[in-house]
Amino acid sequence: MSGTDAISEYLIAACLLLVTVTATVAALTRDPMRQALVLAMLGLGLTLLFTVLQAPDVALSQLGVGTAVTPLLIMLTVRKVRRSAVQRRDGERQR
Amino acid sequence: MSRVLRVRLFWAAAAVFAVAFAAACTGLPRFGTLSHPYGARAIAAAFHQRTANTVSSVNFDQRAFDTLGEESILFAAVLGGLVLLRRARDERLGGVRRGRVLPATRLFGSVLLPITLLTGVYIVAHGQLSPGGGFQGGVILATGLHLAYVAADYGVLKAIRPLAVFDVADAVGAGAFVGLGLVGLAVGAAYLQNVLPLGTFGQLSSGGLVPVINAAVGLEVGSGVVVLLAGFLDQAVEINSPDEQDNRTGR
Amino acid sequence: MTSLFFLAAGWIFLVGAYGMVTSRNVIRTVGCLAVTQSSTYVLLLTVGFRRGGTAPYFTDTSTRTPVVDPVVQALALTDVVVGATVTALLLAIALQLRKRHGTVDPDALTGLKG
Numbered sequence: 001m002s003g004t005d006a007i008s009e010y011l012i013a014a015c016l017l018l019v020t021v022t023a024t025v026a027a028l029t030r031d032p033m034r035q036a037l038v039l040a041m042l043g044l045g046l047t048l049l050f051t052v053l054q055a056p057d058v059a060l061s062q063l064g065v066g067t068a069v070t071p072l073l074i075m076l077t078v079r080k081v082r083r084s085a086v087q088r089r090d091g092e093r094q095r
Numbered sequence: 096m097s098r099v100l101r102v103r104l105f106w107a108a109a110a111v112f113a114v115a116f117a118a119a120c121t122g123l124p125r126f127g128t129l130s131h132p133y134g135a136r137a138i139a140a141a142f143h144q145r146t147a148n149t150v151s152s153v154n155f156d157q158r159a160f161d162t163l164g165e166e167s168i169l170f171a172a173v174l175g176g177l178v179l180l181r182r183a184r185d186e187r188l189g190g191v192r193r194g195r196v197l198p199a200t201r202l203f204g205s206v207l208l209p210i211t212l213l214t215g216v217y218i219v220a221h222g223q224l225s226p227g228g229g230f231q232g233g234v235i236l237a238t239g240l241h242l243a244y245v246a247a248d249y250g251v252l253k254a255i256r257p258l259a260v261f262d263v264a265d266a267v268g269a270g271a272f273v274g275l276g277l278v279g280l281a282v283g284a285a286y287l288q289n290v291l292p293l294g295t296f297g298q299l300s301s302g303g304l305v306p307v308i309n310a311a312v313g314l315e316v317g318s319g320v321v322v323l324l325a326g327f328l329d330q331a332v333e334i335n336s337p338d339e340q341d342n343r344t345g346r
Numbered sequence: 347m348t349s350l351f352f353l354a355a356g357w358i359f360l361v362g363a364y365g366m367v368t369s370r371n372v373i374r375t376v377g378c379l380a381v382t383q384s385s386t387y388v389l390l391l392t393v394g395f396r397r398g399g400t401a402p403y404f405t406d407t408s409t410r411t412p413v414v415d416p417v418v419q420a421l422a423l424t425d426v427v428v429g430a431t432v433t434a435l436l437l438a439i440a441l442q443l444r445k446r447h448g449t450v451d452p453d454a455l456t457g458l459k460g
Contacts, residue, residue, distance in 0.1 A: 004398075005127075005397050005398050009127065009397075012351070012395070013351075016351060016354050016388070016392075017354075019354070019358070019384075019388065020354050020357055020358060023358040023361060023362065023381050023384065023385075024357075024358075024361050026365075026377065026378075026381050027361045027362045027364060027365030027378050027381045028361070028365060029374075029377075030370075030371075030374065032371055032373040032374045032377060035374055035377045036377065039377055039380060039381070042381065042384065046384055046387065046388070049388070049391075050387070050391060053391045053392065053394075053395050053414070054395070054399060054400055054401045054402075054413070054414045055391050055394075055401065055414070055419045055422070056226035056401050057148075057150045057151075057226045057227070057228070057231065057401075057419055057423050058387065058391065058419050058422045058423045058426060059226075060218070060226055060227060060231040060235075061230050061231040061234060061423055061426040061427050062387070062426050064231060064234035064235050064238055065234055065426050065427060065429070065430040066384075066426075068234075068238045069234065069237075069238060069320060069324070069430050069434075070380055070430055070433055072324070072327075073323075073324070073327055073430075073433060073434050073437050074373060074376070074377055074437065076327040076328060076330070076331040077327065077331075077373055077437045077440060077441055078373055079331045080327075080330045080331045080441060080444075081373065081440075081441070081444050081450055083331070084336055084444065098453060101367055102367060102368060105363065105364065105367040109360050109363070109364070112356075112359075112360065113356065113360065116353075116356040116359075117349075117353065117356070120349040120352040120353055120356070121349055123349065123352060123393065125348045125349070126348035126349070126351045126352070126392060126395065127348070127395050127396060127397035128396065128397075129396060129397065129412075131394065131396060131414075131415040133415065133417045134394065134396075134402075134413075134414070134415030134416055134417055134418075137415075137416050137417050138402065138413065138416065141416070142404075142409060147403055147404045147405045148402075148403050148405070149402040149403070149404070149413070149416040150402060150403075150416045150419045150420050150423060152416075153416055153417055153420035154420045154423065154424060158420070162424060165424045165425070165428050166424075166428075168428050168431075168432070169427065169428045169431045172428070172431040172432045172434065172435040173431055173434075175435050175438070176431070176434045176435045176438045179435075179438035179439060179441070179442050180438050180441070183445075224403070224405045225403060225405055226401070226403065228423075230423060230424055230426075230427040231423075231427075233427070234427060234430075296404075297404070297405055297406075316427055319431060320430070320431070323431065323434045326438070327434070327437070327438075330441060336445055
């Protein structure tokens with residue numbers, strides 16, 4: 001095993017550790033709005049991992065989907081759900 | 096099922112999974128193994144089809160029929176999402192508050208918007224040569240378009256995003272993939288067989304059917320993500336559901 | 347020691363499933379499903395890695411260069427994008443749930459409503 005191979009394997013191990021920790025945090029976060037932010041970080045971590053695993057194709061789609069589309073969709077859904085909840089509570093208070 | 100029972104069932108299933116998965120992992124070839132029989136055969140086949148990006152060759156040539164299936168899942172998910180997100184009869188459109196945008200953000204957005212769209216087109220077009228293709232390029236095109244929302248406001252985004260056009264483009268992209276498969280049948284080969292001229296290895300025109308299918312998939316993914324995001328944005332920003340309206344009139 | 351790379355994928359799968367089972371908010375359930383899904387990409391790509399291999403493109407490298415396995419990359423690549431649209435479909439169902447039943451807590455859904 002040559003030196004560069006060893007370095008790239010340490011890099012992979014470090015990125016994998018980052019991904020595992022971020023995924024654990026993301027799965028255990030209760031508030032969906034915060035979870036969306038952690039998922040964006042997980043997307044970034046996965047992008048790094050896929051890049052060091054020599055899969056730029058997958059990294060590219062993970063970058064667009066994981067850091068932008070999925071968190072954005074979750075945030076928009078939470079916003080819609082919260083907007084109706086907040087207004088319902090306000091309405092009850094004023095009655 | 097009660098909550099306690101559900102969590103207990105999970106722990107039992109998780110224990111079984113953990114043991115079985117760990118046992119399976121010890122039987123796998125070790126990490127970084129030098130022997131990849133499927134990979135070696137796929138690479139040889141990609142050379143035969145003169146496609147420099149072997150991943151694209153696998154996706155859009157060697158297992159194109161499988162990708163057609165995945166692409167149909169995507170199309171069905173977009174269609175189902177749109178049906179669920181459309182404005183119901185008891186919902187009304189509210190006015191959108193105009194946001195204030197910092198001049199620096201506006202400048203940044205208007206510079207980046209064309210660059211991002213150009214990058215997206217480049218990535219779709221070079222799918223047979225370098226990392227990229229219809230799936231990645233489509234996502235980049237769709238998210239890039241939403242820089243208009245960040246840099247300006249919702250009205251501007253709606254102006255540069257005629258949804259009727261994107262609805263049709265989504266269907267055209269999906270239909271084009273199915274239609275391209277028929278080319279093979281027309282010349283007496285198999286469905287989705289790569290029968291177009293293969294070109295020179297490493298050139299933009301190489302790969303035969305691969306760049307054409309890439310363009311169809313790019314069109315479908317790009318417009319599909321755009322109409323999905325539009326549905327969610329409308330729900331979150333513009334549409335007032337009945338319970339929200341009751342409160343408004345009660346005030 | 348090297349099977350630790352594969353076991354990480356199993357851990358991500360389990361922790362995502364745990365989040366789904368204990369969730370009291372369907373939006374969070376969908377987020378946890380996204381975590382579970384990413385474990386499959388991690389497993390596929392670690393299985394396809396080859397020591398000393400480069401990315402499987404031969405645009406400006408010799409055709410004899412050792413590369414990593416392109417088949418697993420092709421499998422993961424399409425699913426990343428398809429998975430995002432399925433996530434969107436699930437979130438749209440969550441929105442409908444909120445509109446029709448007034449809740450996003452799966453435990454508060456008692457019985458079917460006509």
